[in-house]
Structures are given as C-alpha cells and as structure tokens.
Amino acid sequence: MEIKTQHFDYTYLPAVNFGQTSAQKIMVVMHGLGDSKTSYVDFCKELNVSGLQYLIINGPIDYYGGYAWYEPPPGPPQQSLINSLEKLENLMEELLKQGFENEDIFVLGFSQGGCMSLEHLYRRKEKLGGVVALSPKMYPIKEDLSPNKNQVETPLYVTHGLYDDLIPYSEVEKGCLELGERGFKPIHKSYPIGHEIDFDEIEDLRNWINEYL
Numbered sequence: 001m002e003i004k005t006q007h008f009d010y011t012y013l014p015a016v017n018f019g020q021t022s023a024q025k026i027m028v029v030m031h032g033l034g035d036s037k038t039s040y041v042d043f044c045k046e047l048n049v050s051g052l053q054y055l056i057i058n059g060p061i062d063y064y065g066g067y068a069w070y071e072p073p074p075g076p077p078q079q080s081l082i083n084s085l086e087k088l089e090n091l092m093e094e095l096l097k098q099g100f101e102n103e104d105i106f107v108l109g110f111s112q113g114g115c116m117s118l119e120h121l122y123r124r125k126e127k128l129g130g131v132v133a134l135s136p137k138m139y140p141i142k143e144d145l146s147p148n149k150n151q152v153e154t155p156l157y158v159t160h161g162l163y164d165d166l167i168p169y170s171e172v173e174k175g176c177l178e179l180g181e182r183g184f185k186p187i188h189k190s191y192p193i194g195h196e197i198d199f200d201e202i203e204d205l206r207n208w209i210n211e212y213l
Contacts (some may be wrong), residue, residue, distance in 0.1 A: 005094050007087045008057035011037050011212065017050040025129060025213055026095065027051040027106040027116055028088075030113030032068040032135075040110075047201055049209050052106075053058050057091070059112070060084055069112045077139075088120055097202065108132035109165065109196065114158075115139065121154060121184075122147070129194055130155040130212050132205065135195055138175035152183040159201055161193035 002012050015025075027038050027049075037056040045056040059067035061080065074172060086099035088107075095105055106129045109117040113135025121131045121143065127150035137159065157181070160172040169190065176188040187208065191201050 003053060003055055003095070003098055004109065005055065005057070007090045007094070008060070008189075009037070010058070011041060011054075011056045012043055013041070013054040013056070015038040015053045015098065016052050017048070023050065024100070025104050026055060026100060026108065027108055027209075028091065028095075029054055030069065030109035030116050031056075031058040031059065031067070032109075032111030032113055033068050033072055034063050035079040035110075036066050036089045036143075036186075041201070043197065046172075047206055047209075049206055049213070051213060052209065055095075056090075060087060069116050072112075081115075084116060085119055085123060088116065089123070092124070096144060099213050105130050106130045106132065106199045106212075108134070110134040111195065112137055112183045116196075121151060121156070124148050124151065128154045128211065130157065132209075133195055134201070135161060135164060135167060135201075137174065138172055141178055147183055150176050152185065153213055156184055157205065158186050159191065159205070162190050163193060166195040 029044060031037060031040055037058045040056045056084045059069040061068040070077040070085045107117045107120055114133035117131050118136055122145055125148060131154055158176055160169050162169050176186050179186045189204060191198060
C-alpha cells in the first residue's frame, strides 16, 4: 500500500530487501534550501536500509526553481517555520492513521530540512524512531523548552562538514553541546567536507539507523 499525504508534494519509496525487519518503519525526508524531493530519491536508494520505507517531501515555499521550508535570512524565519512545522505535524497524524506507531517514524533533513527535523523534535511529545539532522541550520533552543522523557530518549543523529562555508561547523558543534545540556543525547559526527553529503556519511548513517529497526 502506498503511503500518502495531503499536506506536501511527495515521492513514496516502498521498502526493499526486507531481511529480518518488519518493514513497518518509515523515514520522512526533507531537502535543503532551494532544492527538491527529486534530489533525494537517489540518496534514499543509496542509503539502502533494509525494510525502511521513505516519504520524500517538498517544502511548501517556492524558492528560485526549488523549495524552502522557511524564509531564509535576513528576514526572520519564525512564522514561515511555524507554518511548515504545523504541516509536518499534520503529516505525522496522517502516518499514525495509516497504521504507523510513533516509534516507527524517522525524520531526516539536510540543511533547512535538518532544522525542521530538530524543531519538530522540540515540539513533539512522543518518542520517535529517530531524528536525523544533516548539516543542519540550528537556532538557539527556546529558554522555556523543558523536554520530556520521550523527547530526550528519541535517538538523535547530527552530522556536519568541517569545511562548510554556508553553516559554520562551530555553530553546529555549539548547538549539539546545548542539546546535551538540555538532556538530549545527540550523536554528533563530523566529516572533512563542505555543505554536502558524502559516501562515508551515508554509510555511517545506515549503520546508525540499523541499530533502531
């Protein structure tokens, strides 16, 4: 059965190579600024996690031939980010109605999409299967956020390029330290790359996801 959403333009990739898994897990995949879901079809195929389904979605804002999740600086992203997060929450409710449990759902994003993954974790009260932020834009965690047990126990994986000239590595390093101070348990990995995703990163991510299937 194809998994569907009414809230985003999407591409669905069914699970393959079931192995010993139940094939009841799904990953929502979000692109970076100005990109689209099309770029992440090959990424998901290369990730090649046995028994994992993928729902690759486009951001709701048109942006120079691609899409965005929120308006980039110099304008403040607050309202457009909130709007996209509300749509993502609606998508999660759709997945629950289609038979998934919260812990069946992984959320992954790159750059702006990585920001979406993290901000969704801050808002969601249930434990997810895992949250992945690749080269994410990280905004300071709100002072009034008091994460609950489910949030801090959600597996969290953050990666970044040491030579990223768009989102400095130091910002993400600082952000991961703040996550730890708030009780989250991020696994943070760095790679000798720029603002991109490379083969070693994909291989390490595959190994991490397989721990939770």
